[in-house]
Amino acid sequence: xxxxxxxxxxxxxxxxxxxxxxxxxxxxxxxxxxxxxxxxxxxxxxxxxxxxxxxxxxxxxxxxxxxxxxxxxxxxxxxxxxxxxxxxxxxxxxxxxxxxxxxxxxxxxxxxxxxxxxxxxxxxxxxxxxxxxxxxxxxxxxxxxxxxxxxxxxxxxxxxxxxxxxxxxxxxxxxxxxxxxxxxxxxxxxxxxxxxxxxxxxxxxxxxxxxxxxxxxxxxxxxxxxxxxxxxxxxxxxxxxxxxxxxxxxxxxxxxxxxxxxxxxxxxxxxxxxxxxxxxxxxxxxxxxxxxxxxxxxxxxxxxxxxxxxxxxxxxxxxxxxxxxxxxxxxxxx
Numbered sequence: 392x393x394x395x396x397x398x399x400x401x402x403x404x405x406x407x408x409x410x411x412x413x414x415x416x417x418x419x420x421x422x423x424x425x426x427x428x429x430x431x432x433x434x435x436x437x438x439x440x441x442x443x444x445x446x447x448x449x450x451x452x453x454x455x456x457x458x459x460x461x462x463x464x465x466x467x468x469x470x471x472x473x474x475x476x477x478x479x480x481x482x483x484x485x486x487x488x489x490x491x492x493x494x495x496x497x498x499x500x501x502x503x504x505x506x507x508x509x510x511x512x513x514x515x516x517x518x519x520x521x522x523x524x525x526x527x528x529x530x531x532x533x534x535x536x537x538x539x540x541x542x543x544x545x546x547x548x549x550x551x552x553x554x555x556x557x558x559x560x561x562x563x564x565x566x567x568x569x570x571x572x573x574x575x576x577x578x579x580x581x582x583x584x585x586x587x588x589x590x591x592x593x594x595x596x597x598x599x600x601x602x603x604x605x606x607x608x609x610x611x612x613x614x615x616x617x618x619x620x621x622x623x624x625x626x627x628x629x630x631x632x633x634x635x636x637x638x639x640x641x642x643x644x645x646x647x648x649x650x651x652x653x654x655x656x657x658x659x660x661x662x663x664x665x666x667x668x669x670x671x672x673x674x675x676x677x678x679x680x681x682x683x684x685x686x687x688x689x690x691x692x693x694x695x696x697x698x699x700x701x702x703x704x705x706x707x708x709x710x711x712x713x714x715x716x717x718x719x720x721x722x723x724x725x
Contacts, residue, residue, distance in 0.1 A: 398451045398473065400425070400432040405441055405518060409599040412631055414517045416501050418447040419591035420584075421464050425449075426627045427582040428474035434631075441518040442530050465584050476583045486578050489570060490585045492563050497592050499542060500560035503553070504596075504606045506538035513599055561609050568613040575622075586623075593620040 402425060404418035412422050412434060425432050437446060445457040449464055456467035468474045480486040505514050511531050518534075519527030539545075544552045567577065567589065576582050577589065593610060597620060600607045610616055 398430070398454070400430060400449050400451045401435055402432050402447065402449050403435050403437050404447045406436040406438045406521070408516050409595075411594055411598060412628070413447075414595050414599045415447070416498060416505075416592065416595055417458060417463075419595060420588040421447045421449075423582075423590050423623075423627060424465050424468070424476065424584055424587040425474065427476055427587055428468075430474055438521040441522070442534060465587070469584075476581075476587075477585075480578055480583050480585070483578065485570070486583070486585060489567065489577065490588070492566065493585060493589050493592065496559040496563045497589070500556050500563075500606050501592055501596060502538050503542060503556050504600055504604055506535050507542070507544065508553070509601060509604065513601065517599065557605055557609065560606060564610055564613050564616060568616050571615055571619060573615065575619075582623075590620060590623050593617070594624055 402422065404413040404422065405415040406413065408414045411419060413419050413436065422434075432449070437443075440446070444459040447464060448455060448457040449468070450456075454471075456464045456471070458464055461467045461470060469477065505517075514531060514534070515527065519530060522530070542552060542556070571577055574580075576586050578585065593616060596604070596607055596610055597617065
């Protein structure tokens with residue numbers, strides 16, 4: 392594995408929103424982890440498959456670390472020797488407990504706010520605004536059901552689970568506020584993955600959730616936590632601009648259909664062939680095959696949604712026509 396200073400990493404997340412590089416609860420902590428590590432990286436967003444469990448991911452040449460592998464990208468970067476912010480903290484019981492609390496109680500509370508407690512305008516902006524309406528709506532309701540299953544919410548226990556989720560979130564904020572005090576970081580004098588995860592959570596809660604959010608009102612009760620988030624975001628987001636984020640497709644190499652005009656042609660007409668030479672087919676990687684399959688499903692879903700719309704529209708016209716004919720017949724009989 393190359394040294395981190397020799398890597399040309401590219402981070403892929405969901406698109407920027409709410410004044411943040413990304414408002415995805417899984418993506419923003421990774422952004423800050425790389426920033427805290429001092430690793431330079433390019434930033435791209437993928438809005439074609441926002442529900443993919445591979446996002447976020449990083450790549451550098453042949454190296455790729457996906458969100459759904461080895462417990463997440465941060466763990467991959469640490470285990471592969473690229474970036475390890477936790478070497479001084481991973482044996483401290485209080486740090487381990489705090490990270491587990493943020494990764495469970497607070498992440499669950501944010502998931503509840505995004506997918507259950509709030510209307511879909513917030514998640515629409517974060518994930519689905521670039522997708523056609525039928526596709527975005529289907530993916531939204533799919534994620535709502537997945538969130539409810541993850542949180543164990545049913546019609547019978549919905550009120551009790553909501554109370555428990557907010558109770559745990561408030562306990563977590565209180566414990567983190569006590570731990571932070573007036574320090575710059577949660578543990579020690581430098582950031583760890585705990586800071587990256589909590590900072591991402593705090594900024595999404597403060598900037599993406601609506602003013603009516605219960606979770607937002609709870610974190611605002613702890614001024615040192617909000618000051619912490621404000622200070623670190625000002626420090627590590629000062630060079631970020633939405634214009635600097637590129638769509639994922641822009642990272643693809645340009646297609647050289649013709650030779651560059653600045654390149655002299657070798658030889659004369661004798662080098663031309665009446666029949667183009669067949670180049671050997673390049674075997675596709677598993678990622679390329681999976682991408683092509685998902686692209687086909689995406690186009691098929693769009694086509695089906697159009698057919699359904701047309702069938703419903705035409706059906707309503709026929710029904711209206713039959714109703715009009717019945718009315719005319721009734722008038723004639725009278």
